Amino acid sequence: MNSRYVPLIGFALVAGLLGFGIHYMRNNSMNEVPSPLIGKPAPAFDLPLLDQPDKRLSNADLSGKPYLLNVFASWCFACRDEHPVLMAEGKALGIPIIGFNYKDEPDDAKRWLSQFGDPYSVVIADREGRVAIDFGVYGAPESFLVDGKGIIRYKRIGAITPEIVAFELKPRLAAMKEEGS
Amino acid sequence: MISCKRFHALAAMVIAVALLLPIVASAIDVLPFKDHAEEQRFQNLTRQLRCLVCQNESLADSSADLAKDLRLEVFEQMQQGKNDDEIKKYLTARYSDFVLYNPPLRGSTALLWFAPLILLLIGSFVVYRIVRRRAAVPRNQPPAASSEDDW
Numbered sequence: 001m002n003s004r005y006v007p008l009i010g011f012a013l014v015a016g017l018l019g020f021g022i023h024y025m026r027n028n029s030m031n032e033v034p035s036p037l038i039g040k041p042a043p044a045f046d047l048p049l050l051d052q053p054d055k056r057l058s059n060a061d062l063s064g065k066p067y068l069l070n071v072f073a074s075w076c077f078a079c080r081d082e083h084p085v086l087m088a089e090g091k092a093l094g095i096p097i098i099g100f101n102y103k104d105e106p107d108d109a110k111r112w113l114s115q116f117g118d119p120y121s122v123v124i125a126d127r128e129g130r131v132a133i134d135f136g137v138y139g140a141p142e143s144f145l146v147d148g149k150g151i152i153r154y155k156r157i158g159a160i161t162p163e164i165v166a167f168e169l170k171p172r173l174a175a176m177k178e179e180g181s
Numbered sequence: 182m183i184s185c186k187r188f189h190a191l192a193a194m195v196i197a198v199a200l201l202l203p204i205v206a207s208a209i210d211v212l213p214f215k216d217h218a219e220e221q222r223f224q225n226l227t228r229q230l231r232c233l234v235c236q237n238e239s240l241a242d243s244s245a246d247l248a249k250d251l252r253l254e255v256f257e258q259m260q261q262g263k264n265d266d267e268i269k270k271y272l273t274a275r276y277s278d279f280v281l282y283n284p285p286l287r288g289s290t291a292l293l294w295f296a297p298l299i300l301l302l303i304g305s306f307v308v309y310r311i312v313r314r315r316a317a318v319p320r321n322q323p324p325a326a327s328s329e330d331d332w
Contacts, residue, residue, distance in 0.1 A: 033233055036277040103246065129250050136275040138233035138247055 035136050035155045042069075042146045043134035050101050050109055050123040057098075057124050059150060066176055068097045068169070069144040070120070070160075071132065073104040074112035076140040082159035086119040089165045093173060099123035102132055102140050145169060147176050212256050219259070226265050227252055230272065231280050239282065 037043070046058035070086065072079040090097050099120035101109045106125060113123070126132050135144065145154040154172050156164055214220040224241055230251070232243035240248050240255070251272070258268050272280045284290045 033279045034277050036274060129247070130254075133250060133254060133275060136277075138276065 032157050033136070033138060035152075035157075037136055037144075037152050038155055040152060041150050042144065042152050043131070045124075045126075045131045045134070047124040047126055047131060050099070050106060050125045053106070053125070057122060062098075062146075063150055064148055066095045066145070066147045066173070067121075068093065068095055069100050069135075069146060070097055071100045071102050071135075071137050071140050071142040071144075073102045073140045074108040075104065076102075078159045079141045080116070082141050082161075083116050083119070085160050085162060085165065087117045089162065090119040093165070093169060095173065096121035100132070101125045102137065103127060103129045145172060147179075212252070222265075223256060223259060226259075226268065227255060229282050230255075230269075231282055233276055233280065 042059060044059050046056055049055045049057060072082075086097060097120050099113075099118075099122070101123055104125070104127065106127075109123070109125070113120075129137075135142075139157070141156075141159050143156040143160055144152050147153050153176065154168060156168065160169075212220075212223070214223065227241035228239050230240040232238045232240050232245055232248040232251075234245035234247050235243055238245075238248070240251055254271075255268055258271065263271075269281065278284055278290075284293060286294055
């Protein structure tokens with residue numbers, strides 16, 4: 001081979017590598033931390049309700065039925081984008097959506113819900129964010145799909161969009177129904 | 182000459198202080214350490230852990246809210262007498278290996294660990310080839326001007 005082409009080949013290799021990098025970064029979010037909890041039981045929690053702090057909700061109260069746990073906060077901008085989607089499509093999922101109010105002032109959260117609407121069956125409050133650590137939460141919004149056996153089936157990091165509902169949540173819900181869990 | 186030496190000493194001091202600054206600045210929250218050794222251990226451990234929110238910062242350096250919570254969690258587990266490995270295990274169970282700056286060696290990370298070695302081997306082979314080829318050219322004779330060398 002004519003060694004005159006060596007630099008050209010070298011350039012093409014490096015350009016190819018960088019091009020692949022750009023392509024890969026576009027399609028795979030490198031900021032998303034993969035959850036090691038998928039396929040495992042949801043962490044135990046026992047938290048007060050947002051509107052009735054003397055009442056509490058724990059895993060035991062929920063066992064036997066699937067639910068969607070949605071981490072939100074009044075300080076979270078992306079939650080505002082997500083909220084209309086939950087309002088519009090939440091009911092059609094056919095499972096309770098449990099609001100997980102993350103590191104929020106209760107009054108702010110209540111005002112937020114009365115202003116934008118309340119898509120949740122029940123809202124639990126984790127003011128300290130300690131239970132959120134058990135769930136591996138590192139931002140809001142995040143959502144966990146938990147089946148009837150209490151196993152986390154899917155985690156969405158970031159806002160739920162109509163596409164997520166159609167292509168991620170609904171197929172999994174159908175599969176869960178088929179299994180009878 | 183003396184003033185010049187003084188200036189150097191002063192410059193060295195400024196640089197030393199500047200290098201120490203990040204260490205001072207990282208002590209964001211006031212945690213009740215019982216002694217200096219415990220604080221050292223805490224700093225050392227949180228420096229090996231990645232903040233999940235601003236992922237280019239360690240847990241020790243980050244001022245993100247979650248980093249603060251996680252530092253508190255690490256501190257409390259230290260108080261409970263857990264060792265560094267147990268605390269790391271606790272965090273990886275929730276946040277995956279991502280939380281560690283030092284990834285563990287396993288099948289999925291083998292490329293990450295051995296790629297530098299492989300690249301070094303390829304590089305040495307290329308250098309070896311070039312050196313051998315140069316050595317093959319007779320010493321006292323200038324290399325023949327070949328059409329391939331003109332770039």
